[in-house]
Amino acid sequence: xxxxxxxxxxxxxxxxxxxxxxxxxxxxxxxxxxxxxxxxxxxxxxxxxxxxxxxxxxxxxxxxxxxxxxxxxxxxxxxxxxxxxxxxxxxxxxxxxxxxxxxxxxxxxxxxxxxxxxxxxxxxxxxxxxxxxxxxxxxxxxxxxxxxxxxxxxxxxxxxxxxxxxxxxxxxxxxxxxxxxxxxxxxxxxxxxxxxxxxxxxxxxxxxxxxxxxxxxxxxxxxxxxxxxxxxxxxxxxxxxxxxxxxxxxxxxxxxxxxxxxxxxxxxxxxxxxxxxxxxxxxxxxxxxxxxxxxxxxxxxxxxxxxxxxxxxxxxxxxxxxxxxxxxxxxxxxxxxxxxxxxxxxxxxxxxxxxxxxxxxxxxxxxxxxxxxxxxxxxxxxxxxxxxxxxxxxxxxxxxxxxxxxxxxxxxxxxxxxxxxxxxxxxxxxxxxxxxxxxxxxxxxx
Amino acid sequence: xxxxxxxxxxxxxxxxxxxxxxxxxxxxxxxxxxxxxxxxxxxxxxxxxxxxxxxxxxxxxxxxxxxxxxxxxxxxxxxxxxxxxxxxxxxxxxxxxxxxxxxxxxxxxxxxxxxxxxxxxxxxxxxxxxxxxxxxxxxxxxxxxxxxxxxxxxxxxxxxxxxxxxxxxxxxxxxxxxxxxxxxxxxxxxxxxxxxxxxxxxxxxxxxxxxxxxxxxxxxxxxxxxxxxxxxxxxxxxxxxxxxxxxxxxxxxxxxxxxxxxxxxxxxxxxxxxxxxxxxxxxxxxxxxxxxxxxxxxxxxxxxxxxxxxxxxxxxxxxxxxxxxxxxxxxxxxxxxxxxxxxxxxxxxxxxxxxxxxxxxxxxxxxxxxxxxxxxxxxxxxxxxxxxxxxxxxxxxxxxxxxxxxxxxxxxxxxxxxxxxxxxxxxxxxxxxxxxxxxxxxxxxx
Numbered sequence: 001x002x003x004x005x006x007x008x009x010x011x012x013x014x015x016x017x018x019x020x021x022x023x024x025x026x027x028x029x030x031x032x033x034x035x036x037x038x039x040x041x042x043x044x045x046x047x048x049x050x051x052x053x054x055x056x057x058x059x060x061x062x063x064x065x066x067x068x069x070x071x072x073x074x075x076x077x078x079x080x081x082x083x084x085x086x087x088x089x090x091x092x093x094x095x096x097x098x099x100x101x102x103x104x105x106x107x108x109x110x111x112x113x114x115x116x117x118x119x120x121x122x123x124x125x126x127x128x129x130x131x132x133x134x135x136x137x138x139x140x141x142x143x144x145x146x147x148x149x150x151x152x153x154x155x156x157x158x159x160x161x162x163x164x165x166x167x168x169x170x171x172x173x174x175x176x177x178x179x180x181x182x183x184x185x186x187x188x189x190x191x192x193x194x195x196x197x198x199x200x201x202x203x204x205x206x207x208x209x210x211x212x213x214x215x216x217x218x219x220x221x222x223x224x225x226x227x228x229x230x231x232x233x234x235x236x237x238x239x240x241x242x243x244x245x246x247x248x249x250x251x252x253x254x255x256x257x258x259x260x261x262x263x264x265x266x267x268x269x270x271x272x273x274x275x276x277x278x279x280x281x282x283x284x285x286x287x288x289x290x291x292x293x294x295x296x297x298x299x300x301x302x303x304x305x306x307x308x309x310x311x312x313x314x315x316x317x318x319x320x321x322x323x324x325x326x327x328x329x330x331x332x333x334x335x336x337x338x339x340x341x342x343x344x345x346x347x348x349x350x351x352x353x354x355x356x357x358x359x360x361x362x363x364x365x366x367x368x369x370x371x372x373x374x375x376x377x378x379x380x381x382x383x384x385x386x387x388x389x390x391x392x393x394x395x396x397x398x399x400x401x402x403x404x405x406x407x408x409x410x411x412x413x414x415x416x417x418x419x420x421x422x423x424x425x426x427x428x429x430x431x432x433x434x435x436x437x438x439x440x441x442x443x444x445x446x
Numbered sequence: 447x448x449x450x451x452x453x454x455x456x457x458x459x460x461x462x463x464x465x466x467x468x469x470x471x472x473x474x475x476x477x478x479x480x481x482x483x484x485x486x487x488x489x490x491x492x493x494x495x496x497x498x499x500x501x502x503x504x505x506x507x508x509x510x511x512x513x514x515x516x517x518x519x520x521x522x523x524x525x526x527x528x529x530x531x532x533x534x535x536x537x538x539x540x541x542x543x544x545x546x547x548x549x550x551x552x553x554x555x556x557x558x559x560x561x562x563x564x565x566x567x568x569x570x571x572x573x574x575x576x577x578x579x580x581x582x583x584x585x586x587x588x589x590x591x592x593x594x595x596x597x598x599x600x601x602x603x604x605x606x607x608x609x610x611x612x613x614x615x616x617x618x619x620x621x622x623x624x625x626x627x628x629x630x631x632x633x634x635x636x637x638x639x640x641x642x643x644x645x646x647x648x649x650x651x652x653x654x655x656x657x658x659x660x661x662x663x664x665x666x667x668x669x670x671x672x673x674x675x676x677x678x679x680x681x682x683x684x685x686x687x688x689x690x691x692x693x694x695x696x697x698x699x700x701x702x703x704x705x706x707x708x709x710x711x712x713x714x715x716x717x718x719x720x721x722x723x724x725x726x727x728x729x730x731x732x733x734x735x736x737x738x739x740x741x742x743x744x745x746x747x748x749x750x751x752x753x754x755x756x757x758x759x760x761x762x763x764x765x766x767x768x769x770x771x772x773x774x775x776x777x778x779x780x781x782x783x784x785x786x787x788x789x790x791x792x793x794x795x796x797x798x799x800x801x802x803x804x805x806x807x808x809x810x811x812x813x814x815x816x817x818x819x820x821x822x823x824x825x826x827x828x829x830x831x832x833x834x835x836x837x838x839x840x841x842x843x844x845x846x847x848x849x850x851x852x853x854x855x856x857x858x859x860x861x862x863x864x865x866x867x868x869x870x871x872x873x874x875x876x877x878x879x880x881x882x883x884x885x886x887x888x889x890x891x892x
Contacts, residue, residue: 071532443551
């Protein structure tokens, strides 16, 4: 069977592909999405969403256990982890149904199966032994990434597992070795340790979250230790002890889903196997675009969505909008959450001063009984413009979006009247004012 | 006794007075604060903070009761309201201790007692029969407001109560009539009904929150009805039925604390008894300033703080910074919370289009099991600039601060890559894009 009725073929229905498909359809293009697995891609099915659901479950458990802070007496029956996993799956299924409804409302077709390039305008799609051929003018590749493998170790889905396996465990293991102290490793350690698994978290660099601010890394480390996690940093041989653990979870990074015969279309890839793209998400081949993880730039759902939306608009409307990553926040679901955002030229900034505001000094943090953590702010000493924020604390994944808008708009200062009181967000202002020794919510520093 | 050693005398230690005092001291002024009651004023002791603590207690109770959504089985023993009130009082005492520590760290003196003007440079302070006289160059009045009274009804603190009394009840009444459907009435109805009191909420206007957007008002009304609250709108004679209720809570507004002999200093007041001020918070008398509620402008803690900080800087540094209220968010702790923010010239804007995004379509709302409510966005059709946001939904009191920064910066659009996924804040973007029929997270509208 051969199909040739689409303006745009999108490969993958994760955040990048989904958003590209919908936006293109909104501008009037006839679109098809090729998806080898579930609609929603890694983010919905094996990534952000299930991780955050399990994290939220843990948070709820802790809220119950700490409800005496409000004068309550509550008892929690022993947790059956399989019940939580079932609730997670039901939620994912509901969100997926919503996404399918959106695609259908825009008359976007879905072809299930593995896409493979035949040439720069033709793809074959293999599903259960049947091959379909799709020809088109424009192709957007959003094939995403998968858990990367470690030499000599084979994921057996039982003892040696990846993040996808971990998110589907039906029981909490007695103990688990987690290899990789980046965002995913920290989130897995937080969740499983919170539900009673003894976690050993091993990172080959000297710090957890080695690419982030060292104060944030240290605060996350302290909170994990308090939770009972054993942390091994500068540890390169942790796998040698694999036998001692019931489970070994390997979360050392993500590898590109690049088994689509890119070479048949002469699409250039990097040494690591990601697709090379320009600032319009265009590949080395004129009519082919790549968005999201497969382009290897940010590996974040929301930058993928942004790339998808802009690429669709550029293709259908003939615009030339560039991807602008001047301000991209990040968040890690440690307990409490941590988040950061900085202007993209931060490393070139000079004359930086820093301010800090601990949540122990926030009245809202008292109210919410969430007094762990702080906001740290970097400010340009001359212009007084804020340049970066780091937060460890409850709701920091929401607060960081306020910080993003402050940085994105190049604001010269933060105005008190724009921040509701009592809110946690006020702490951004307080950290900023502390950089000048002018925070009114902190005692005079000695 | 007569004291004459201060550069600035501040009357009142609520958000406005406290911030003015600390900021003035930060710039080197010798400051004294006169406080007739507790440090922290209405906001900390009888206003925002205790209300939000009780609201957060209710939220915690509901989280426990809905924890089956995460697969948990939890039981909650019958709530003893006096225990919650005790926790609230402990929290307030802790926050107050922090504020006292800050004042002390800046060597700011505190005089307890009732301040009264003798002339434009002299105040008398009466405490337990002893009068102190304080002379100074500059005075900042931050005397705040108190619950307003209703003709022919006397607050007896037992059956006919005000918000301060309500926040200190030791038991949940069987039923209560609340007169006043503004922010405070809605918050009280939410809290007490949530803890089992049968509430009748009476508002003389046709809508709850009569000054806010009618869709928001309607959503709040629906959520209160669902909670079991009886709502009477366009109701002017509710007090006639006062006998039927165990308690009658009157929250019809706030009246100025103006019994300070302002006339002795020739300070002009408005017909309603608030102090007249210019855009520098200066009163009709050159050396006397008024900030916060007593100036009758916004009656919000954070605008008071802003006025306090700017007034202190203008006085001590000789600057002429004007108060800029272009963007001031508001929030009401209904269940879920509601919040709004608009540019100050919104009512003059023409060619406005609206977008809306329900939390039922937010994946983060699924994760948090908080799917009630929506974001509504007003956009200038020509410039595409966002002009206003209204939110009903969990954490809207934090989300509104992101919206504030977007409006404050005069942004021409909202960028997807600046919003962490999955967050509730993304819904601001989705509502904005919906105004153009371009939200990618909603089905095509029919």
